[in-house]
Amino acid sequence: MADIYFEKPWLKNYDENVPPTLEYEDKTFAEKFREIVEKYPDKTAIIYMENHISFRQLDELSNQLAAYLIKIGVKPDEVVGLCMPNIPAHYISIVAVQKAGAVSTGLSPLLTPAEMEHQISDAEVKVVITVDLLFGSVAAVADKTGLTTVIYSEIADFLPGIKEKLAKAYIRQTALGKLLKKVKKLDEKLSAIPSVEVQPIKGKTVIRFTDALEGMPKDRVEVKRSMDDLILLMYTGGTTGPAKGAMLTQRSYMSNRMQTLTYLDLKPDTLALSAFPLFHIAGLALGGFSMTNGSTQICVPNPRDTHFLIECLEKYKPNIVVNVPTVFFELMKQEEFKALDLSNLRFCLSAAAPFPPENMKELESIIGEGNFIELYGMTETSPVTCCNPRYGKKKAASIGMPIVDTEFKLIDPETGQPAEPGEPGEIAVRGPQLMKGYYNQPEETANAIRDGWMFTGDVARMDEDGYFYIVDRVKDMVIVSGFKVFTRELDDVLVKHPDVEMAASIGYPDPDRPGSERVAAAIVLKPGVEKSDAEKEKLLQYLRDEVAPYKVPKVIEFMDQLPQSGVGKILKRELKEMMTSKPKEEA
Numbered sequence: 001m002a003d004i005y006f007e008k009p010w011l012k013n014y015d016e017n018v019p020p021t022l023e024y025e026d027k028t029f030a031e032k033f034r035e036i037v038e039k040y041p042d043k044t045a046i047i048y049m050e051n052h053i054s055f056r057q058l059d060e061l062s063n064q065l066a067a068y069l070i071k072i073g074v075k076p077d078e079v080v081g082l083c084m085p086n087i088p089a090h091y092i093s094i095v096a097v098q099k100a101g102a103v104s105t106g107l108s109p110l111l112t113p114a115e116m117e118h119q120i121s122d123a124e125v126k127v128v129i130t131v132d133l134l135f136g137s138v139a140a141v142a143d144k145t146g147l148t149t150v151i152y153s154e155i156a157d158f159l160p161g162i163k164e165k166l167a168k169a170y171i172r173q174t175a176l177g178k179l180l181k182k183v184k185k186l187d188e189k190l191s192a193i194p195s196v197e198v199q200p201i202k203g204k205t206v207i208r209f210t211d212a213l214e215g216m217p218k219d220r221v222e223v224k225r226s227m228d229d230l231i232l233l234m235y236t237g238g239t240t241g242p243a244k245g246a247m248l249t250q251r252s253y254m255s256n257r258m259q260t261l262t263y264l265d266l267k268p269d270t271l272a273l274s275a276f277p278l279f280h281i282a283g284l285a286l287g288g289f290s291m292t293n294g295s296t297q298i299c300v301p302n303p304r305d306t307h308f309l310i311e312c313l314e315k316y317k318p319n320i321v322v323n324v325p326t327v328f329f330e331l332m333k334q335e336e337f338k339a340l341d342l343s344n345l346r347f348c349l350s351a352a353a354p355f356p357p358e359n360m361k362e363l364e365s366i367i368g369e370g371n372f373i374e375l376y377g378m379t380e381t382s383p384v385t386c387c388n389p390r391y392g393k394k395k396a397a398s399i400g401m402p403i404v405d406t407e408f409k410l411i412d413p414e415t416g417q418p419a420e421p422g423e424p425g426e427i428a429v430r431g432p433q434l435m436k437g438y439y440n441q442p443e444e445t446a447n448a449i450r451d452g453w454m455f456t457g458d459v460a461r462m463d464e465d466g467y468f469y470i471v472d473r474v475k476d477m478v479i480v481s482g483f484k485v486f487t488r489e490l491d492d493v494l495v496k497h498p499d500v501e502m503a504a505s506i507g508y509p510d511p512d513r514p515g516s517e518r519v520a521a522a523i524v525l526k527p528g529v530e531k532s533d534a535e536k537e538k539l540l541q542y543l544r545d546e547v548a549p550y551k552v553p554k555v556i557e558f559m560d561q562l563p564q565s566g567v568g569k570i571l572k573r574e575l576k577e578m579m580t581s582k583p584k585e586e587a
Contacts, residue, residue: 004421005409010401010466015391017265022404024258024432028225028250030098032257032292033059040268040294047316048088048299051159055294058092064216065096065209071216072149072205074127076101076223079233081120081128082279083107083138085301086287089153089209090278093129094288098231101223105233105245106279109134110565117141118242119235123439129209131155132196142201152198153209155301227251233439234281236379245439246380255405256382256433257289263403264349264373264390266320268294273318275303275327280567281383282352286322306330310337317344321367325355326568328363338366347371347390353569354470354488356495357396374399376470380454382433386468397492398467399460406431409453410460413474424461424471424486428453459486476572478507478517480550485519487572490553493546494521497539499529504562505553506576520555520579522562531558555579 011020027035041056053061074080080097082104084090097104105123107116107130116137120128121144128138129151138150200206227250235243260266272290274297276283290297298312303323309331312318323331328350331337348367355374364372373390376399377383386408388400402408409418410425419425430453437445448455459471472486479485487505494503502524507517523539525531536556543552563574 004462005407005418008402008407008466009462009464013389013392013401013465013467014404015263015265015389017391018263018389018404020404022258022262024251024255026227027254028098028227028229029231029254029288029292030095030222030225032254033095033098034220034222036292036294043268043294044296045291046088046091046297046299048158053088053091053158058095058291060218061088061092061213062095062099063218063221064213065092066099066221067216067219068212069096069100069102069127070221070223072127074100074102076225077103077230078127079103079105079123079125081105081107081123081125081130081138083109083128083130083134084153084279085109085131086278086283086299087131087153087155087301088158088299089129089131091287091291091297091299094278094284095291096221098225099221099223101225101229103230103233105235106277106281106284107138108277108279109137111137113137113140115243117144119245120145120147122242123233123235123245127151129153132198135196135198139199139201142204147204149205149207150201151207151209151212157210225250227254230436232281232284234284234379236281244441244444247436247439248382249436252382252433252435253288254292255431256285256384257292259404259406259431259433260285260289260384260387261293263384263387264347266293266295270295270320270346271298271316271318272296272320272322273298273300273309273312273316274322275300275309276322276324276352276567277303280352281379282322282324282377282567285377285383303327304330306334307336310334310340313337313340313342317341319344319346320349321345321347322349322351324352324568325350325359326353326564328355329359332359332363332366340366342367345371347373349373349375351375351377352567354397354492356492358496360396370394376400376458376468378456380435380448380456381429381431382435385429385431385433388467395463395467398463398469400468401466402429402431402468406433408462408468410462411455413459413477419461422461422463424459424484426474427456427458427460427468429456430454473572476506478505478519480507480510480517480519483548483550485551487519490519490521490543490547490551493543494523494539497542499525499535499539501526502562502570504570504572504575506572506579508555508576508580518554519551520557521553522557522559522575522579524559524562 037055037059044052045055045058046053127149231250231253232248233245237243373388375387386399388394407430412419460468472488476487490505505521510516510518563571
């Protein structure tokens with residue numbers, strides 16, 4: 001039984017270009033980036049609102065910033081916080097931090113003040129690089145942390161000449177969303193790029209990004225690092241307690257870079273468009289892997305601006321598009337997207353949340369059959385571990401196969417033994433991309449990594465070809481009178497109903513059976529469908545016909561929207577708190 005995972009049935013379905021194992025380079029991020037700059041100095045690294053920044057320019061700007069960081073006392077292994085949308089300063093900062101021998105941590109603009117304070121304090125961050133529009137979020141917690149310096153960029157930075165002057169002349173605003181939703185065509189909408197007046201913070205150094213670079217030498221900066229040194233400290237939320245910092249090493253991140261580039265056959269000629277933010281591990285993967293591959297990226301400051309994405313698709317004709325499912329869904333609603341000439345598109349890749357299989361055919365009717373790829377990863381694995389093949393058979397609802405040098409096994413959550421073939425079990429993963437551990441959290445590390453295997457908390461099943469299918473989170477599995485209900489499977493059934501836009505189910509304690517649970521479902525109906533008792537009964541009857549009786553929800557609640565993370569994941573923990581904090585009307 002256990003041998004089924006040891007035999008790695010997925011290897012026989014790898015694309016011809018993908019070997020079963022790789023030889024890895026002992027080159028750090030900074031070393032590999034230097035190699036790319038020397039090879040492609042004049043090639044465009046970043047396209048930002050029609051401004052092209054070459055690898056040579058990115059190299060020189062990052063040298064200047066690295067020199068400044070060293071000048072103000074940033075030492076090797078110290079953590080620098082990056083709190084920005086996808087603007088040039090963010091890409092420059094990622095490279096500069098590595099050149100200075102430091103470690104970066106992404107600070108999401110969506111963090112609450114308490115979460116921001118926790119991450120800055122836990123990571124012992126002294127320097128934060130942000131944008132003026134988000135400066136207030138950092139300033140609000142500065143006195144409660146060990147921050148010494150805040151460097152701020154502006155959206156208009158690196159837009160040359162008259163464009164920058166016009167941008168600065170716009171009426172000042174404070175909401176990043178208001179700003180970025182208005183940014184369409186630079187030539188027509190230039191006045192939609194505001195800046196915000198930044199106030200001093202008592203006892204802290206506050207300096208403009210371009211002023212920090214002023215006068216700094218462009219000569220090479222490259223503090224020596226080893227492959228076992230940290231490259232990133234990326235925070236990931238748990239089911240309980242504050243977020244934990246996953247320690248990713250140069251080896252784990254750069255190994256995953258080589259694994260992913262090989263598996264997806266990504267060459268330096270790739271032009272990538274991604275709405276994933278760089279403060280998220282998925283954005284950092286595409287961003288960092290591309291910058292060390294010689295590929296060109298299009299900056300997307302606001303992932304929710306579908307019209308901006310469509311304009312970029314039309315103008316630049318990228319080869320790959322990488323998004324969370326919700327972004328693809330918004331694009332699919334737009335007639336402009338459906339009318340695009342996408343002949344240059346090699347594939348679209350979806351990650352960070354499940355993509356409903358019933359929507360896949362609709363997307364492929366626009367982007368081309370076989371051009372949709374779904375993958376799976378997590379912060380702790382740098383992040384990619386499992387992916388559908390670039391050229392071979394892609395299976396709907398599957399996260400694909402473990403990538404090169406990556407092992408999966410499924411463990412029965414109740415017995416702790418390997419799951420029978422075809423049966424669900426918790427994914428345990430092993431490979432060179434695995435994190436070093438959680439920062440200052442030895443108990444959490446020991447709980448997650450056992451005998452070299454990372455226990456992911458995700459429940460999946462494997463088919464006979466070695467393709468994996470996510471069933472649920474271990475914590476989201478509901479036990480109804482001894483029967484297991486995997487809420488992800490129930491959600492997939494619900495969204496197939498023509499009246500349902502989105503759905504998420506949870507478990508809550510059964511008042512009549514201690515130790516047992518009942519199922520509740522939150523549903524967003526499609527526009528025009530009325531919220532009514534008749535609609536609830538209609539959906540319940542549909543479920544009675546589709547699933548076992550114990551899986552049918554006792555509670556159905558209609559909502560206008562479901563709680564989601566910044567990258568579109570449904571936050572079931574928050575949903576559970578919302579639904580269990582009020583009386584339930586059971587069916």
